[in-house]
Amino acid sequence: MFLIRPSTSSPLNSSAHFVPRRPLPRPVRGKMLLLRSHRLLSSTSAFLSSYKAAIKTSRLAPLGLRAMAAYSAAAAAASPSRLLLRQLFEKESSTYTYLLADLAHPDKPAVLVDPVDKTVDRDTNLVKELGLKLIYAMNTHVHADHVTGTGLIKKKMPGVKSVISKASTAQADHLVDHADKIYFGDLFLEVRATPGHTVGCVTYVTGDGPDQPHPRIAFTGDTLLIHGCGRTDFQIFTLPKDTLIYPAHDYKGFTVSTVGEELLYNPRLTKDEETFKSIMEDLKLTYPKMIDIAVPANMACGLQDATTKS
DSSP: OEEEEEOTTSTTOSOEEEEEOOOOOOOOOTHHHHHHHHHHHHTTHHHHHHHHHHHHHOSOOSHHHHHHHHHHHHHHHHSTTTEEEEEEEETTTTEEEEEEEETTSTTOEEEEESOBGGGHHHHHHHHHHTTOEEEEEEOSSOOSSSOBSHHHHHHHSTTOEEEEEGGGTOOOSEEEOTTOEEEETTEEEEEEEOOSSSTTOEEEEEOOSTTSOSSOEEEEETTEETTEESSOOGGGGGSOTTOEEEESBOSSSOOOEEHHHHHHHOTTTTSOHHHHHHHHHTOOOOOOTTHHHHHHHHHTTTOHHHHHHO
């Protein structure tokens, strides 16, 4: 395992170094995911009862508003004006890109999560307008519905490093594994291996500590969607119930949820194991129209010319 952090000789030096971390057990794969999910869901009945009662008494009825209000109030109390978070949307593939930055750091270091090639100009212009220093362009997995903007960003902003999971077998400057930490300034994202949608899916979770954002935030890619999922690793549900969920896609107009709300209202993940398996097996999803272009390009950091040369 590794810790990714900009070189201490220059806080935002484009060359990052790796510090070994003690290996942790890898997440359970295959059938064990379903067994673990069944045990997890059955053990949450007490929480669900109390959470439903709390939801009923809340005056902030809309799920998105309630989550956003909780984040705004808590973040302001814990780390005022430190974390910048922008949720950006690409309408053709209904993809969310996330821009995060440490505003309290003098250099305002930033990361982009799941950028799309068609909105690279928008994203890089926003980085410049906000006076940020982009250091990482990261992907939660190898996407099949769009070409990542990572490669184009690296061309436009030399020094930016690409990040993807080692399990994805895709090309990137930094290949991360479960429990790695990715620092931008004094904030960091923890890597959680969450296979299921693809074998290389990871969720990036904001750090746990008094100087980190609270409540925590999970960028779940396609693994966990709002009131849906893309064949999921249920360890996301081990995060605190107030953890904000920001997915890579949404097709119904939702923007944010929480772990607690997904435990209550996700129509797939509130079912027993056999029902869940039946739902996922009967989805009959159409063949992604971009898959034959997107996957080869995304395996090469989104650079389509790289795939033709190989």
